[in-house]
Amino acid sequence: MTTLTYAGCASGTEVVGYAVKGGGHAWPGGEPIGTTEEMGMTSQQFDTGELIWSFLDRHRPTAQQ
Structure with missing residues (x-):
């Protein structure tokens, strides 16, 4: 698995992407x-x-507040 994280954006925004090599069309970690x-x-x-x-x-x- 490769993780790409983009952080430090305005207002604390964070984007995280995951690429699963060899993964199919199913929920990783699931049945x-x-x-x-x-x-x-x-x-x-x-x-x-x-x-x-x-x-x-x-x-x-x-x-x-």
């Missing part, structure tokens, strides 16, 4: 969907849900 011939390999290099939650947890909105 395979369909056949490998139809969907490609399901990467088990990381858990997509955990990555998304980690990102959202770092960028929680602040309460309006």
Whole structure:
């Protein structure tokens, strides 16, 4: 997996992209969907849900004062 992170933007904006070499059309870290011939390999290099939650947890909105 390759991770590209762009940070330090205005107002704390961050963009993170992940490229999975050899991954198919399935949720990485999840159960395979369909056949490998139809969907490609399901990467088990990381858990997509955990990555998304980690990102959202770092960028929680602040309460309006």
